[in-house]
Amino acid sequence: MSEQQKHTISILVENEFGVLSRVAGMFSGRGFNIATLSVAETLEPSVSRITLTAAGDDAVIEQIIKQLNKMVSVIEVVDFRAGEFVDIELALIKVAFDASTRAEVMNAVSIFRAKIVDLSTSTCIIETTGSQAKIDALLRLLEPIGVKEIARTGSAALFRGERLMTVDREHAAGHCDSEVAS
Amino acid sequence: MTAPKASHATHLDIVGETAKPKHPLRGRVMSGAEMVVQVVADEGVKTIFGYSGGAILPTYDAVFRHNEANPDQKIELLVPANEQGAAFMAAGYARSTGEVGVALVTSGPGATNTVTPTRDCQADSVPIVVICGQVPRAAVGTDAFQEAPIFNIMASCAKHVFLLTDENQIEETVRTAFEIARSGRPGPVVIDLPKDVQTHEAPFKGEGRLRLRGYDERREILESSTISARHAQSFFELLENSEAPLIYAGGGVINSRASDELREFSHRFGIPVVTTLMGIGSMDTGDDLALHMLGMHGAAYANYAVEDCDFLFAVGARFDDRVAGKVDEFAPKARVAHLDIDASEIGKVKGVDWSHVASAKRGLSELLAAGKGFSKSFAPWVEHVVELKRRHPMAYNAGSDKIQAEFVLECLNRIVGGDAIVTTGVGQHQMWAAQYLDFKSPRTFLTSGSMGTMGFGLPAAIGAQIANPGKLVIDVDGDGSIRMNLGELETLTTYDVPVKVLLLNNLGDGMVRQWQDLFYANRYSGTDKALHKKDFVKAAEADGFRFARRVSKKEDVATQLEAFVNFEGPALLEVMTDGHGHVYPMVGPGLGYKNMITGDHIEGRGNKPGGGKTSGGGYF
Numbered sequence: 001m002s003e004q005q006k007h008t009i010s011i012l013v014e015n016e017f018g019v020l021s022r023v024a025g026m027f028s029g030r031g032f033n034i035a036t037l038s039v040a041e042t043l044e045p046s047v048s049r050i051t052l053t054a055a056g057d058d059a060v061i062e063q064i065i066k067q068l069n070k071m072v073s074v075i076e077v078v079d080f081r082a083g084e085f086v087d088i089e090l091a092l093i094k095v096a097f098d099a100s101t102r103a104e105v106m107n108a109v110s111i112f113r114a115k116i117v118d119l120s121t122s123t124c125i126i127e128t129t130g131s132q133a134k135i136d137a138l139l140r141l142l143e144p145i146g147v148k149e150i151a152r153t154g155s156a157a158l159f160r161g162e163r164l165m166t167v168d169r170e171h172a173a174g175h176c177d178s179e180v181a182s
Numbered sequence: 183m184t185a186p187k188a189s190h191a192t193h194l195d196i197v198g199e200t201a202k203p204k205h206p207l208r209g210r211v212m213s214g215a216e217m218v219v220q221v222v223a224d225e226g227v228k229t230i231f232g233y234s235g236g237a238i239l240p241t242y243d244a245v246f247r248h249n250e251a252n253p254d255q256k257i258e259l260l261v262p263a264n265e266q267g268a269a270f271m272a273a274g275y276a277r278s279t280g281e282v283g284v285a286l287v288t289s290g291p292g293a294t295n296t297v298t299p300t301r302d303c304q305a306d307s308v309p310i311v312v313i314c315g316q317v318p319r320a321a322v323g324t325d326a327f328q329e330a331p332i333f334n335i336m337a338s339c340a341k342h343v344f345l346l347t348d349e350n351q352i353e354e355t356v357r358t359a360f361e362i363a364r365s366g367r368p369g370p371v372v373i374d375l376p377k378d379v380q381t382h383e384a385p386f387k388g389e390g391r392l393r394l395r396g397y398d399e400r401r402e403i404l405e406s407s408t409i410s411a412r413h414a415q416s417f418f419e420l421l422e423n424s425e426a427p428l429i430y431a432g433g434g435v436i437n438s439r440a441s442d443e444l445r446e447f448s449h450r451f452g453i454p455v456v457t458t459l460m461g462i463g464s465m466d467t468g469d470d471l472a473l474h475m476l477g478m479h480g481a482a483y484a485n486y487a488v489e490d491c492d493f494l495f496a497v498g499a500r501f502d503d504r505v506a507g508k509v510d511e512f513a514p515k516a517r518v519a520h521l522d523i524d525a526s527e528i529g530k531v532k533g534v535d536w537s538h539v540a541s542a543k544r545g546l547s548e549l550l551a552a553g554k555g556f557s558k559s560f561a562p563w564v565e566h567v568v569e570l571k572r573r574h575p576m577a578y579n580a581g582s583d584k585i586q587a588e589f590v591l592e593c594l595n596r597i598v599g600g601d602a603i604v605t606t607g608v609g610q611h612q613m614w615a616a617q618y619l620d621f622k623s624p625r626t627f628l629t630s631g632s633m634g635t636m637g638f639g640l641p642a643a644i645g646a647q648i649a650n651p652g653k654l655v656i657d658v659d660g661d662g663s664i665r666m667n668l669g670e671l672e673t674l675t676t677y678d679v680p681v682k683v684l685l686l687n688n689l690g691d692g693m694v695r696q697w698q699d700l701f702y703a704n705r706y707s708g709t710d711k712a713l714h715k716k717d718f719v720k721a722a723e724a725d726g727f728r729f730a731r732r733v734s735k736k737e738d739v740a741t742q743l744e745a746f747v748n749f750e751g752p753a754l755l756e757v758m759t760d761g762h763g764h765v766y767p768m769v770g771p772g773l774g775y776k777n778m779i780t781g782d783h784i785e786g787r788g789n790k791p792g793g794g795k796t797s798g799g800g801y802f
Contacts, residue, residue, distance in 0.1 A: 014395070017345050018333050025338045059529070066526035072342040072362055075396035 004055050006035070006132075008087050008157050011050040011068060012075040012165055015041060019073045023050060026071060032056065032064050036089070036132075036154030047075060049165075051087075051157050053132070076166050080157055087157035091135045092117070093126045096146040104145055112138045123148065131155075205388020214352045215240035215380040218313065219248045221356040222257065227284050229258045229648050231271040235288025236328060238315030240380035242286070260648060260677060263669030265292050267641040269299030270667070272310045274645025276303075277628045278603055280439060282363045283310040283645060289317055290328030293374070294335065298635055300370045301339040305632030306460060307437055309368035311359050312340075318378040319347055332374045341369030349382040351392065358392040366401055367524045368437055404523065407540050414552035417536050420517055421556065424493035426563040427453045428516070430476065430505075431542075433460030433631070434498015434523055436624040440543035444497065445469070447546050451553065452560045454567045456484040458499050460631045463621040467600065473567065477505040479613040482767045482784050483570040485775045488513050490566070496520045498542040501531035502632065503771075511774025521545040576617055577783040584760035585736050587611055587686045591618040591658070593740045594684065597747050602626065602654040605643040607663020608634045610692035613765045615658045637666025643681040644673055654682070654747065661687040661711065661718070668721065674752040675726035682746055683754040685718055688761040696764045712761070722754040729753035 013019045020039055027034050035053045042049050054064060061079060068077045080087070097105050105124065109116055114128035128138055132155060139147060159165075207220060218241055222230065234242040242259075249256040262268045265287045272283030287296055293314035303310050317326040333345045342362050344355050359371040409417075421427055435444050441464045448455050448471045455465045456476040465472040473484040488494070494516040499505070506512040509532055519536040520528050528537045538545050578588035591614055600620035605628045606612040612629055621627050628646055630638040643657035657664075664685055674681055691709040698706055722730035729749040733742045739757060746755040766781030780786035 012396075017347060018337065018343070021334060022337050022343075025334075029338045063526060063530060066530075069396075069400065070367075070524065070526055072394055072397045 004057055005061075006053055006055050007061050007064075008051065008053050008080045008085065008155055009064070009068075010078045010080065010157055010165065011052070012042065012077075013048050013050060014073045014075065015046050015048040016073060019048065020050065022071060022073060023068070026067055027054075027064075030063070030067060032060065036152065038154040038156055051155055053155055078159075078165060080159075083160075084163075085157050085159050087131060087155040088129055089132055089135055089153055089155045090127070090129045091139075091150060091152045093128065093139065093142060093147055094123055094149040095126060095142050096123050096148050098122065101145045105142070108138065108141045112141075114138065202389070205386070207386050208388035210386050211383055212386045213240060213244065213380065214349060214375075214382045214384075215244035216248070217353045217386055218356050218375065218380070219244040219257070220386065221353050221360075222284060223248065223252075223255065225282065225357075225360045227257060227282070229260055229275065230284050230286050231260050231262060231268040231275070231645065232284075232286030233261055233265050233268055233288065233292055235292050235315065237289035237317055237377045238286060238292070238313075238375070238380075240377065241313070241315070241375070244380075245286075258648075260644070260673070262641065262644075262673050264667065265295035266298055266637070267644075267667050267670045267673065269296040269310065269312055270302070270635075270638055270641035271645035271648070272312070273299055273303050273308050273638075274605060274628055274642030274647075275649040276308050276310050276645075277306075277642065278625050278646035279649045280437070280625065281309075281649070282360050283308075285310060285312045287312065287314050288328065289315045289332070289377075290330045292328075293332045294330050296372075297335060297339055298633075300336060300372060302630050302633040302635045302638065303370040304339055304341060306630065307368050307433060308370065309363035310370045311356075311363050312336075312370060312372045313356075314372065314374055315380070316345070316374045316376040319376045320378070322376065332372065336372040336374075339370075340372045343372045343374065345374045346376065346379050349379050349384065352379065352382075353387060354390045354392050357390070358394070361391065362394075362397070366404060367434075404540065405544075407538075407544070409538055409540075409545065409548045409552065411552070413536075413538065414549060417519060417538075417549060418553055418556055420493055420519060420536055421451070421553075422558055424517070425560070426491045426515075426566070427451075427493040427495065427560060428487055428491035428513075429453050429455040430458070430488070430494055430496045430499050431455055431461040431464050432458040432497065432499025435461055435464040435542045436498075438498065438523065438541035438543040439624075440498070440541070440546055441465070441624040443543055443546035443550065447550055450550060451556065452564055453495070454487060454564060456480070456487060458502070458505055458631070459616055459629060461499065462616060462627040463624040466622045467620040468622070470568070471564070473571065475616050477502075478507065478769045478771070479617065479765050479767065480505075480769075481576060481617065482574040482778065482780050482786065483567070485767065485769065485778055486570050486574065486787060487567050489515075489775050490570075491516050494518050496522070496534075497546065498522060500524075500527045506531055507769050508772055508774040511776065514774070574780070574785050574787070577785070578766075579760075579763070579783060582760065583736065585733070585739060585757055586763055587614050587688070587757075587759045588618055588763075589736070590684070590686060590739055590743070590757050590759065591615060593743050594656070594658075594747075595619050596740075597743055598654060598656070600626075602656050603628065603643075603646050603650060605629065605639045605646060605655070605657045607639040607657075607659045607666075608636045609660050609663060609694070610688070610696065610763070610765050611658055611660040611663070611686045613693070614686075617765075619658075636660075636663040639663060640667050640670045640681075640683065641673075643683070644670060644677075644679050647679045647681050655680075656682045656684055656747070658684050658686065660692065661685060661689065661716075662691040664718075665716070671722055671727070671754070672725040678751060680749075680751050680753075682749070683722075683752070684743075684746070685754060685756040686759050687718065687756050688759045688763070689714070690761060692761070692763070693765070695761075699764065700770075718754065718756045727752055727754050729755075732756045732758065734758045
């Protein structure tokens with residue numbers, strides 16, 4: 001039995017009615033857990049990209065990938081391997097502070113290159129983007145001060161370098177062709 | 183760089199288009215309902231099983247008008263008592279032919295009644311298309327009369343679901359639904375069809391399908407996948423190093439119409455074959471190399487062969503828990519090769535030494551070609567297996583005065599000799615039918631394997647008989663199972679479908695009672711029906727059966743069965759059987775085959791006829 005590991009999985013799907021519920025339903029129906037999830041249209045409006053993170057041992061992750069690949073609406077699935085991709089998440093963190101902790105909050109914000117997007121006399125909302133690990137680290141730093149609420153978007157991920165997922169590649173090629181033609 | 187390639191492809195597309203003749207009705211203005219019916223007719227469907235209702239009325243009307251306009255190419259409508267019956271009829275039609283079965287039902291309860299058969303078809307890989315009416319688009323989501331969220335409900339049960347909201351894609355969607363149902367690993371496809379889409383009028387295109395970028399690409403790869411010379415070589419190295427190879431054949435062999443290839447493969451290399459419940463009929467059960475069914479209630483000799491083999495070749499099978507039991511102890515001495523159309527089945531349950539993703543037909547054909555030079559003989563192993571068959575045959579309490587279900591099935595087997603299509607309910611009678619009946623051809627044993635749906639037998643038999651008008655179709659059913667869809671008895675006489683219903687009545691849910699005997703100290707909670715007042719013979723008579731008889735004496739069984747099978751119309755024969763019989767052999771849930779119990783009558787290995795453990799505990 002191999003150990004549990006967090007995987008970032010990118011899924012290109014037909015941008016059609018109910019596709020997210022279908023994908024999410026496959027996870028719940030087979031007892032797999034989704035840790036984070038983000039969905040939006042791609043450059044090609046008929047295609048959506050679902051990025052999700054899930055934890056599991058090798059066998060579980062293999063089943064997730066294979067079951068996703070069976071779904072009629074799924075166009076392509078990538079289970080990113082360490083080092084070959086960039087994943088970024090956005091988090092809004094509401095922190096309560098007083099005069100004694102205010103400087104500490106500011107300090108953390110500056111060290112993590114985060115932003116304060118809302119400020120009152122006793123609370124602020126910090127916006128930060130980065131890897132899940134970075135956001136977790138910032139949270140650990142702020143928790144003793146007083147984190148009241150948090151909203152995270154879930155990771156978005158892309159391959160590093162020139163590598164693209166298929167549909168994106170076709171879109172890019174199509175774009176190229178039209179330029180040549182004109 | 184990409185431009186010339188693109189124009190080349192376009193050129194090919196145009197050539198392809200002009201080569202195909204245009205649909206004769208192209209350009210005719212039709213309602214959405216008429217388009218649906220026209221595409222269903224174009225797909226070669228001769229019978230629709232279904233029940234009308236408010237939200238599907240336009241499509242039922244379109245069927246009526248289609249038949250009026252095309253008296254030579256009518257689509258028959260067969261109306262069940264309940265929509266569950268309709269979709270199981272479509273499943274029986276599909277299982278017995280390999281063609282897509284169609285159920286047409288209304289929204290809300292009509293559609294939800296088809297959930298069970300849809301899941302059943304998904305679990306057993308059966309191609310059906312369920313078309314359900316839906317409330318008009320504007321009313322969707324308002325909790326309208328007879329509205330149910332069919333997309334959500336069916337998405338987790340079906341291979342695919344369409345909510346047809348785009349009135350410009352009606353025919354494309356229906357065509358694509360048929361394609362998805364029958365391609366790759368087959369399965370059920372549901373089309374949720376709002377009423378106002380059915381009434382929308384537009385010119386009929388007569389061609390076109392939806393683009394399924396990922397599915398189409400994966401399908402193309404699957405259908406053109408080949409076993410490389412090196413990969414084939416590694417298969418034959420495993421076989422070469424084996425002294426005791428065994429083929430474990432499942433429903434995938436039947437689904438991909440690979441029975442001929444399986445038989446050829448088995449005989450060419452001299453390898454015996456065990457089949458799963460779903461694989462029954464892929465080998466002629468009378469074949470010397472056929473070892474019948476393996477698994478929880480498999481033949482003792484089949485399970486011993488699995489224990490003894492040193493190379494197991496799984497073809498279109500998936501190591502289901504009813505087969506593999508305790509996975510670590512399944513085929514403990516064997517290296518394993520796995521050929522399956524579904525990549526997700528490879529390694530899902532058991533790790534394998536060799537695998538290939540392709541249809542059983544394609545994979546076996548390629549291996550046959552690649553193994554031309556293979557010459558090793560497995561004669562000593564085949565002798566061993568023949569000896570297993572001789573020493574551990576199926577056996578039951580034949581001396582009892584009470585009628586044993588096994589005895590009835592033996593008598594039936596002598597009469598029909600493997601040539602009938604047999605459907606079953608679920609439970610003891612299902613296992614006994616699998617154990618004691620012979621089957622010469624694929625698609626002749628139709629049973630709810632994975633889902634285990636009680637009530638499957640009667641409607642599935644109707645669908646099979648409609649698809650195979652000249653054949654003898656027998657529903658071997660139990661009293662518990664047949665009750666679930668008893669309303670369909672009337673459907674037999676209404677349409678004069680000459681199905682033979684053999685009802686083995688043991689006054690209760692025998693299989694559950696067997697488990698209560700073994701694991702719950704004989705406490706028959708909810709399973710004893712001895713006090714029920716149901717008179718099945720009178721029920722059949724009330725539904726217009728001209729042959730409805732009950733047999734309570736052992737000496738009458740053979741003669742009554744003869745009369746029953748030879749009766750021309752629908753017939754029901756109820757046989758009162760011993761309520762205390764158990765199905766043996768039995769590999770208890772979660773156990774390995776070494777713990778198989780063979781009961782009091784089947785010769786076990788190592789002199790332990792009733793011995794062994796019955797349960798691994800904590801498992802279902």
